[in-house]
Amino acid sequence: xxxxxxxxxxxxxxxxxxxxxxxxxxxxxxxxxxxxxxxxxxxxxxxxxxxxxxxxxxxxxxxxxxxxxxxxxxxxxxxxxxxxxxxxxxxxxxxxxxxxxxxx
Amino acid sequence: xxxxxxxxxxxxxxxxxxxxxxxxxxxxxxxxxxxxxxxxxxxxxxxxxxxxxxxxxxxxxxxxxxxxxxxxxxxxxxxxxxxxxxxxxxxxxxxxxxxxxxxxxxxxxxxxxxxxxxxxxxxxxxxxxxxxxxxxxxxxxxxxxxxxxxxxxxxxxxxx
Amino acid sequence: xxxxxxxxxxxxxxxxxxxxxxxxxxxxxxxxxxxxxxxxxxxxxxxxxxxxxxxxxxxxxxxxxxxxxxxxxxxxxxxxxxxxxxxxxxxxxxxxxxxxxxxxxxxxxxxxxxxxxxxxxxxxxxxxxxxxxxxxxxxxxxxxxxxxxxxxxxxxxxxxxxxxxxxxxxxxxxxxxxxxxxxxxxxxxxxxxxxxxxxxxxxxxxxxxxxxxxxxxxxxxxxxxxxxxxxxxxxxxxxxxxxxxxxxxxxxxxxx
Numbered sequence: 084x085x086x087x088x089x090x091x092x093x094x095x096x097x098x099x100x101x102x103x104x105x106x107x108x109x110x111x112x113x114x115x116x117x118x119x120x121x122x123x124x125x126x127x128x129x130x131x132x133x134x135x136x137x138x139x140x141x142x143x144x145x146x147x148x149x150x151x152x153x154x155x156x157x158x159x160x161x162x163x164x165x166x167x168x169x170x171x172x173x174x175x176x177x178x179x180x181x182x183x184x185x186x187x
Numbered sequence: 188x189x190x191x192x193x194x195x196x197x198x199x200x201x202x203x204x205x206x207x208x209x210x211x212x213x214x215x216x217x218x219x220x221x222x223x224x225x226x227x228x229x230x231x232x233x234x235x236x237x238x239x240x241x242x243x244x245x246x247x248x249x250x251x252x253x254x255x256x257x258x259x260x261x262x263x264x265x266x267x268x269x270x271x272x273x274x275x276x277x278x279x280x281x282x283x284x285x286x287x288x289x290x291x292x293x294x295x296x297x298x299x300x301x302x303x304x305x306x307x308x309x310x311x312x313x314x315x316x317x318x319x320x321x322x323x324x325x326x327x328x329x330x331x332x333x334x335x336x337x338x339x340x341x342x343x344x345x346x347x
Numbered sequence: 348x349x350x351x352x353x354x355x356x357x358x359x360x361x362x363x364x365x366x367x368x369x370x371x372x373x374x375x376x377x378x379x380x381x382x383x384x385x386x387x388x389x390x391x392x393x394x395x396x397x398x399x400x401x402x403x404x405x406x407x408x409x410x411x412x413x414x415x416x417x418x419x420x421x422x423x424x425x426x427x428x429x430x431x432x433x434x435x436x437x438x439x440x441x442x443x444x445x446x447x448x449x450x451x452x453x454x455x456x457x458x459x460x461x462x463x464x465x466x467x468x469x470x471x472x473x474x475x476x477x478x479x480x481x482x483x484x485x486x487x488x489x490x491x492x493x494x495x496x497x498x499x500x501x502x503x504x505x506x507x508x509x510x511x512x513x514x515x516x517x518x519x520x521x522x523x524x525x526x527x528x529x530x531x532x533x534x535x536x537x538x539x540x541x542x543x544x545x546x547x548x549x550x551x552x553x554x555x556x557x558x559x560x561x562x563x564x565x566x567x568x569x570x571x572x573x574x575x576x577x578x579x580x581x582x583x584x585x586x587x588x589x590x591x592x593x594x595x596x597x598x599x600x601x602x603x
Contacts, residue, residue, distance in 0.1 A: 102394070
C-alpha cells in the first residue's frame with residue numbers, strides 16, 4: 084500500500100522548511116465519472132493541522148478547490164535538530180491521516 | 188530541489204519507512220486536535236458563492252491594499268487544475284493568510300492560521316475554473332490587508 | 348551513419364536560427380523553454396510532483412520479485428541504471444527496432460511472466476514512470492550503425508514528415524516548421540528534446556507514455572491512431588529519439 088502522505092522537512096538555520104504532499108482526490112463534486120457519466124461526489128480535505136514538538140504552528144481550512152494530491156509548504160522558526168514536525172488532516176467524510184518528521 | 192536521483196529515492200524510501208512507523212504511533216496524539224479542528228470548518232464562508240458573502244463569512248468588513256503581501260502566481264496558468272501559489276506576508280504580526288478566487292464557484296479556497304513561530308508564509312496549488320482575480324488577504328492586529336492578481340486560465344480546473 | 352547525423356545537425360542548425368540564445372540542453376523542456384512563466388510553474392510542481400505516488404507504485408512493481416525470485420533489475424546492465432538512453436536500438440537478428448518497453452516485456456517473457464500491454468498505464472505506464480527515472484541525467488545515445496538499422500530510421504523519418512489525417516499535417520509541420528508558434532493557446536514544442544522525458548503526467552495526473560502521446564498527436568491531426576507498441580511507432584521513436592542524442596534525460600515530468 085502506498086503512503087497516504089509524504090513529508091520533507093529541512094532545517095535552514097533555525098527555520099524548518101516543511102513540504103508535504105497528500106494523496107487525496109480532492110473531488111469538487113463537479114467532475115463526472117468517465118464510465119458511468121454520474122457526478123463524482125465531493126470528497127476533499129477540510130482541515131489540516133501542523134505541530135512543532137507538539138505545539139500547533141499552523142491550522143488550515145480548505146475548500147474543494149485545493150488541487151488533487153495537495154501540496155503544502157510552510158516554515159517554522161526556532162527549530163533545531165531532533166525537533167519533531169507533525170502534520171495531520173481530516174476530510175469531509177471524516178477520513179484522516181497524519182505523518183511526522185524529525186529534523187536533522 | 189532536483190528531480191529525485193536514484194540515490195535520493197533510496198534515501199527517501201528508507202526515511203519514509205521510519206516515518207510511517209512513527210506516523211502510526213503519533214496518530215492517536217494527533218487525533219484530538221484534528222477532531223476539534225474538524226468541527227471548526229467555516230461552512231458558511233466556504234459555501235458562499237459570492238466574494239462578498241465569503242468575506243463576510245470570515246469576518247472581513249474592510250480591507251486595506253498592501254504591497255507587503257508578496258504573491259508568486261502564474262500570469263497564465265498552464266492548467267487550471269494545478270495553479271501554484273506562493274504567499275509571504277511581510278506585515279508584522281500576520282496571524283492568518285486567506286486565498287480567494289473571485290470567479291470560482293465558491294471563491295474561498297483556503298485559510299491558514301499561524302502560531303508559535305510559524306512564518307507568515309505558505310505555498311500550495313489550487314484549482315481555477317476560469318480566468319479570475321486571485322485575492323490574497325492577510326490578517327494582522329485585527330485588520331485585513333489585501334493583494335490581488337489577475338491569473339489567466341485557458342484550461343479550466345474545476346471539472347478535473 | 349552519415350545521413351542520421353546530417354539530419355540531426357541540420358535540425359539543430361534550424362532551431363538555433365529559430366531560437367537564438369538557447370543551449371541545446373534547454374530543449375528537454377520543450378515548449379516550456381520558450382515561456383519563463385510556464386517554466387516557473389513546471390519547476391514549482393516538480394518540487395514535489397502530485398504524481399509522485401504513481402512513480403512510487405512503479406518502484407514497488409520494479410522491485411517486486413517474479414515467481415522465480417528474479418526482478419526487473421536483473422534483466423538490465425547495472426540494475427537498469429543509465430540504460431534508457433541507449434533505447435531504442437536496432438536488433439539485426441530480428442530486423443526490429445527494440446524500445447525500452449520491449450526490453451521490459453522481453454524481461455517478463457524470459458522470466459515466465461505475462462507481458463504488459465504497451466498501452467496499459469497501470470503496468471507498463473507506471474513501471475516505466477519509475478524505471479526510466481533510473482536513467483535521469485543520462486545523455487541520449489541512440490545508435491544507427493548499419494544499412495538495415497538505417498532502413499528503420501528512414502521509415503521513422505518518413506513517418507515524421509508524412510502528411511496524414513483530415514488536417515493534412517505531418518509531425519514535422521508543427522514540431523519543425525511551426526515550432527515556437529502558438530497552436531490555440533499552446534506553444535508548439537520543437538522536435539529536438541521531445542523524447543527525453545517520457546512518460547509525462549499531463550495536468551499533473553494523467554500518465555502518457557511516448558506512444559500514447561503519439562496517439563494524442565494523431566487524434567489532433569484527425570488521423571486514426573496506431574496502437575502503442577506498433578512497429579510504425581517503434582521506427583518513429585527510433586528516428587525521433589536520434590534527434591535528441593546528447594541531451595540529458597529526465598523522465599516522469601509534469602506537462603499541462
